[in-house]
Amino acid sequence: MDATATGPASAGPAAPEANRISHPLRPGRWLAAGVTALVLAWLAWTIAINPNLHWDIVVKYQFDRVILEGLWVTVQLTVASMAIGVVLGVVVALMQVSDSRVLRAGAMAYVWFFRGTPLLVQLIFWFNIALIFPEVGLGVPFGGPKLMTWETNTLVTGFVAALLGLSINEGAYMSEIVRAGLRAVDPGQQEAAAALGMSRMKIMRRVVLPQAMRIIVPPTGNQFISMLKTTSLVSVIAGADLLTVAQRLYLTNFEVIALLIVASLWYLVLTTVASIGQYYLERRFSRGFGATAPGTLRGRITRNLRFTGSAG
Amino acid sequence: MTPPMVQCRSLRKSFGRLEVLRGIDLTIERGRVVCVVGPSGSGKSTLLRCLNHLEEPQAGRVYVDGELIGYEERGGRLRPLPDARLRRQRESIGMVFQRFHLFPHRTALENVMEGLVAVKGVPAAAARRRAADLLERVGLADRAHHYPAQLSGGQQQRVAIARSLAMSPKLMLFDEPTSALDPELVGEVLEVMKDLAASGMTMIVVTHEMGFAREVGDHLVFMDEGLIVEQGPPREVLAAPRHDRTRAFLSKVL
Ligand SMILES: Nc1ncnc2c1ncn2[C@@H]1O[C@H](COP(=O)(O)OP(=O)(O)O)[C@@H](O)[C@H]1O
Numbered sequence: 001m002d003a004t005a006t007g008p009a010s011a012g013p014a015a016p017e018a019n020r021i022s023h024p025l026r027p028g029r030w031l032a033a034g035v036t037a038l039v040l041a042w043l044a045w046t047i048a049i050n051p052n053l054h055w056d057i058v059v060k061y062q063f064d065r066v067i068l069e070g071l072w073v074t075v076q077l078t079v080a081s082m083a084i085g086v087v088l089g090v091v092v093a094l095m096q097v098s099d100s101r102v103l104r105a106g107a108m109a110y111v112w113f114f115r116g117t118p119l120l121v122q123l124i125f126w127f128n129i130a131l132i133f134p135e136v137g138l139g140v141p142f143g144g145p146k147l148m149t150w151e152t153n154t155l156v157t158g159f160v161a162a163l164l165g166l167s168i169n170e171g172a173y174m175s176e177i178v179r180a181g182l183r184a185v186d187p188g189q190q191e192a193a194a195a196l197g198m199s200r201m202k203i204m205r206r207v208v209l210p211q212a213m214r215i216i217v218p219p220t221g222n223q224f225i226s227m228l229k230t231t232s233l234v235s236v237i238a239g240a241d242l243l244t245v246a247q248r249l250y251l252t253n254f255e256v257i258a259l260l261i262v263a264s265l266w267y268l269v270l271t272t273v274a275s276i277g278q279y280y281l282e283r284r285f286s287r288g289f290g291a292t293a294p295g296t297l298r299g300r301i302t303r304n305l306r307f308t309g310s311a312g
Numbered sequence: 313m314t315p316p317m318v319q320c321r322s323l324r325k326s327f328g329r330l331e332v333l334r335g336i337d338l339t340i341e342r343g344r345v346v347c348v349v350g351p352s353g354s355g356k357s358t359l360l361r362c363l364n365h366l367e368e369p370q371a372g373r374v375y376v377d378g379e380l381i382g383y384e385e386r387g388g389r390l391r392p393l394p395d396a397r398l399r400r401q402r403e404s405i406g407m408v409f410q411r412f413h414l415f416p417h418r419t420a421l422e423n424v425m426e427g428l429v430a431v432k433g434v435p436a437a438a439a440r441r442r443a444a445d446l447l448e449r450v451g452l453a454d455r456a457h458h459y460p461a462q463l464s465g466g467q468q469q470r471v472a473i474a475r476s477l478a479m480s481p482k483l484m485l486f487d488e489p490t491s492a493l494d495p496e497l498v499g500e501v502l503e504v505m506k507d508l509a510a511s512g513m514t515m516i517v518v519t520h521e522m523g524f525a526r527e528v529g530d531h532l533v534f535m536d537e538g539l540i541v542e543q544g545p546p547r548e549v550l551a552a553p554r555h556d557r558t559r560a561f562l563s564k565v566l
Pocket residue numbers: 327330332350351352353354355356357358359
């Protein structure tokens with residue numbers, strides 16, 4: 001048990017008496033645990049009995065069709081922008097480590113711009129892109145003839161603007177994460193693969209990226225969880241996500257707090273599910289790296305739930 | 313007449329202003345085991361890496377089995393080989409590294425399968441059978457499903473040798489294959505290399521194991537400061553070095 005390992009008395013290496021060590025009482029720790037439990041209980045109680053929180057309204061709207069539709073949009077936006085963001089991130093990271101100065105400069109400019117401006121500004125910008133480019137088309141660049149054109153406004157709906165803004169912004173952050181992952185892989189790996197006769201593409205795909213994944217997955221999980229909540233920013237461009245529909249509802253029935261609680265509960269559900277998924281992904285990609293593999297999910301949860309930690 | 317397995321002609325390589333190889337001429341017949349010794353920094357690794365074109369030499373030529381490595385000659389000029397053809401050349405030259413460089417995310421078996429599947433396009437089932445045979449050959453049949461981190465250094469190096477052999481190379485390059493090993497693990501790797509030599513493989517072995525050079529080597533090359541200072545039958549060179557620098561080096565390692 002880890003409880004014995006933390007006791008100061010267990011320092012001797014081969015003590016046969018190890019399981020008869022009496023742990024010192026830790027009054028400070030018990031006091032802190034008691035206070036924490038008390039504070040939590042008090043919080044739960046005030047929240048439960050507070051008449052201003054309108055729990056009946058919360059219950060009524062938690063599974064409301066409009067809310068569920070917003071929830072679905074949030075899930076779609078998150079998954080799609082993360083997927084595009086990860087692909088962009090990988091491409092830009094590969095550009096950053098390429099031999100070509102032009103590719104490196106392009107990658108740098110992208111990261112510089114999209115990390116350097118607020119996401120909120122980017123979202124509003126994409127939503128109003130028609131003000132700059134009323135039409136988009138296929139044809140010869142630099143003013144040549146056009147094959148097809150579309151009106152920007154019909155193409156870039158609220159959802160599309162949200163998707164563009166979120167994924168392009170995400171790509172900039174993801175590229176930094178991917179780059180750190182690539183850098184962490186021993187250059188000897190590429191060498192060994194090249195000596196076998198593997199192509200550069202295959203070396204990337206089969207040797208370097210799978211190893212980089214171990215470094216890439218944990219922060220990407222954080223990005224995903226953060227993205228679940230960041231999608232709420234699209235409420236400023238009529239994104240029809242969870243927060244937007246909650247806001248629409250409370251603008252008509254004035255149950256501001258209750259509907260914010262409804263939305264928050266859903267965000268908590270989503271982030272919890274995502275954390276569990278992150279745990280399994282991390283385990284998948286730490287194969288072969290025994291020492292640094294995360295413990296079992298249950299172990300991780302019980303570790304955090306065991307307030308006092310002393311098993312004896 | 314069959315060409316020699318390896319021919320280097322006035323091979324030169326520098327990194328920036330540092331001249332690492334300053335004109336290497338070397339001919340190795342088929343089936344020979346050539347040991348390369350010399351002080352650290354004398355260019356031994358660089359020489360091996362030029363042989364499979366992991367490094368691009370500034371001048372000179374390398375022929376393996378009569379084939380010019382890394383370039384093609386057209387109209388009297390050398391042009392870099394297209395990537396696909398360079399990869400074919402590398403396929404037939406095995407390389408074993410001091411630090412093994414096994415793929416840590418794959419098991420021993422998967423490491424040996426990797427080249428077969430990813431380079432030769434062998435179907436997985438056939439690759440698995442061949443990989444299992446090779447692990448058996450290096451004495452690691454019972455470690456097939458271990459990840460590199462779960463193997464000792466000696467075991468990892470034997471897997472690395474099996475991984476190279478899977479490609480059916482005609483030439484094997486060893487860059488200090490036992491230098492990163494604990495002394496008690498050196499023997500098991502040398503044993504595998506000895507078997508390989510006995511099977512007729514052409515081998516170039518950079519090593520500080522003079523016992524191996526004397527016993528298994530057909531030829532000994534002593535390098536210093538980017539040049540081959542002295543070469544000959546291992547017993548002769550080791551017993552009676554003619555050159556001062558060889559003598560100074562050998563007195564340190566023997
Ligand atoms: N990629 C490189 N860039 C710059 N210098 C290098 C590189 N590789 C090797 N060198 C230098 O070349 C010299 C010879 O290296 P190496 O061939 O590894 O010697 P050895 O294997 O005999 O110890 C050393 O001085 C080393 O620092």
